[in-house]
Amino acid sequence: MNKDQIKPNMRVVDTHDHAVGTVDRIEGDIIDLARKDFADGLHHFVPLAAVKQVDGDTVIVEPGVATTVEAVTASIEYAHAHPAVSSRIGALFGVSGHGTGFGGSGIGD
Template sequence: MIDKSKITEHAEILGSCGRHVGTVDHVEGDFIKLTRSDSEDGQHHYLPISAVASVEEGKVTTTMNHQAARSLLQDSPEAGLGADPTLG
């Protein structure tokens, strides 16, 4: 389990391949909120903490390559909850 407190503001998020995924704005619950500057639509997006493999030297590395990690980005931390009718 990743220690969320080690994920710092403005840390670079990298795929397991070493390519850029985004930049940390801050941690919100079980998600990392990415800065708008890395977004094609100018909006914040969220990456599940469960996708993080490690946090070292101010860099967050995901468990998958950058393309797979970017495919997990959500528009809000609640975006994934709609699939289960018992959650909301």
């Protein structure tokens, strides 16, 4: 899959054909989804790594991969606040420069 195949206004569905949203734009390695598709008013996105294929005007992604910036931030804050999880933050969220591909959480790295 080439990210240049993904264009604004394409439908995004999961592998079970459940609607995920509509492509607003590609920004780096992230598909930004159009806010109009979500009642919560939050900014939703899907990592390009979750794309299984592009079929015509439809982007097919793994189930359960769409998330919000707020959800990711809350997960990182939770991990920092709980000792049982905080010792594994590097494995969960990556640490800048450690080759995890995630680039670190940006919070306390």
